Amino acid sequence: MSLLIFNVTIFTNNDKVGIISNGALAIEKSQIIAIGPQQDLKKKYSHFSQIDGRGRLLMPGFVNAHMHFYSTFARGIAMQGSPKNFSEILQMLWWKLDSVLDLEAVYYSALVPAISAVKNGITSVIDHHASPNAVDGSLDKIEDALVKVGLRASLCYEVSDRDGQAISDAGLAENERYIKKCQALKNQDEAHLFDGMIGLHASFTLENNTLEKAGALIQNLEKGCHIHVLEDKADQKVTQKKYGMGVINRLRYFQILRPETIAVHCIHLSEKDKDSLAESGAIVVHNPQSNMNNTVGRTDIFGLLERGIRLGLGTDGMSPNLMNDIRAANLIHKHDLRQSTVGWTEIEKMVLQNNPAIFEKVTGQQVGKLEEGALADVILVDYFAPTPLTADNFWGHYLFGIADALVDTTIINGKIVMQNKEIVGIDELAIARKSIEVAKQVWDKF
Numbered sequence: 001m002s003l004l005i006f007n008v009t010i011f012t013n014n015d016k017v018g019i020i021s022n023g024a025l026a027i028e029k030s031q032i033i034a035i036g037p038q039q040d041l042k043k044k045y046s047h048f049s050q051i052d053g054r055g056r057l058l059m060p061g062f063v064n065a066h067m068h069f070y071s072t073f074a075r076g077i078a079m080q081g082s083p084k085n086f087s088e089i090l091q092m093l094w095w096k097l098d099s100v101l102d103l104e105a106v107y108y109s110a111l112v113p114a115i116s117a118v119k120n121g122i123t124s125v126i127d128h129h130a131s132p133n134a135v136d137g138s139l140d141k142i143e144d145a146l147v148k149v150g151l152r153a154s155l156c157y158e159v160s161d162r163d164g165q166a167i168s169d170a171g172l173a174e175n176e177r178y179i180k181k182c183q184a185l186k187n188q189d190e191a192h193l194f195d196g197m198i199g200l201h202a203s204f205t206l207e208n209n210t211l212e213k214a215g216a217l218i219q220n221l222e223k224g225c226h227i228h229v230l231e232d233k234a235d236q237k238v239t240q241k242k243y244g245m246g247v248i249n250r251l252r253y254f255q256i257l258r259p260e261t262i263a264v265h266c267i268h269l270s271e272k273d274k275d276s277l278a279e280s281g282a283i284v285v286h287n288p289q290s291n292m293n294n295t296v297g298r299t300d301i302f303g304l305l306e307r308g309i310r311l312g313l314g315t316d317g318m319s320p321n322l323m324n325d326i327r328a329a330n331l332i333h334k335h336d337l338r339q340s341t342v343g344w345t346e347i348e349k350m351v352l353q354n355n356p357a358i359f360e361k362v363t364g365q366q367v368g369k370l371e372e373g374a375l376a377d378v379i380l381v382d383y384f385a386p387t388p389l390t391a392d393n394f395w396g397h398y399l400f401g402i403a404d405a406l407v408d409t410t411i412i413n414g415k416i417v418m419q420n421k422e423i424v425g426i427d428e429l430a431i432a433r434k435s436i437e438v439a440k441q442v443w444d445k446f
Contacts, residue, residue: 006038086234162201
């Protein structure tokens, strides 16, 4: 597609340029080919298809650095009993739910939040999936759902030994198959929407032989892992009792923690753990809403960032919409530390700089900036700044204005996915009705 978007205020997320007033952006196929004053670009690209932004804000789409699409069918579900701690939440809700998902449920549990993501300006997602009784082909089903919407993603299957070695091995095989599939397709097209990682649940549900196999896959495929790390104290307690070492030391021993690996949560870290994690080069993703919901604690984002750890932000399945976790992250650290000024620059860095850098690290694709050569993942937002908007004060505008504004248009990989707030080729009502049918079947099994 050849497309020119003009009559917009552009937030480039590029330190050299910042904000462009009365700007325009040109897209050719999957890439941004020009950005600048609209009077210049309108002349040069007059033959392109055109969108008049009508003074709206044009900015990069957002990256959700940790998501669980499969959590969709937990919405409104009735649990038998009330869990008293995080271990019981896993046993009474999540492990029961993922065990009754079939491939049709996997598809619809991905399709529904993918629609919501696009409507809320999320253009790239790093997902972590589990369906132990429907492992083979499950990542293809998620991909099918995301293709229908047009969302970009990195996918993985959550390997765990809680359901036995056969299912654990099937999960490793699913990751390996999907990664190889994506690698082959990206060799043909660098802008291919999908990539894969090696998904692991958490140290306390993974036997030594499984971690050894995962470590071998990392070496063979040159891909990192996507794993929950010390979300709850039980992870450390069980790991220490069963294997005679702490979580961080164990994951480093099996070479799971490395620069391409995403370690999710990392709440219950000692100071030595933080140092070791930094030495490994692993990525960490913070999920404040989920952590508050599960009452598991608060990640020390300041201690991690001070050590040079690349720290991003995700939603952990609470919602596909990152905006809620951005605000939660902005508030939880202020509230807990009783310091109104903490977290401002840190959260801004995590969202605007680190999340795109994390996606690029695990997929090789440059997103999150509006500049020549970057992939054309952009959103047009109904935001008309009531006070001066600059690169220096953008984050204040975002938290207290842009976050509440509706996304009018979402473009992913140079393709218009949503325009005038309608997703191309999607009948949301029909999809919701079918999803209800599938959800009822899932709930009956649950």
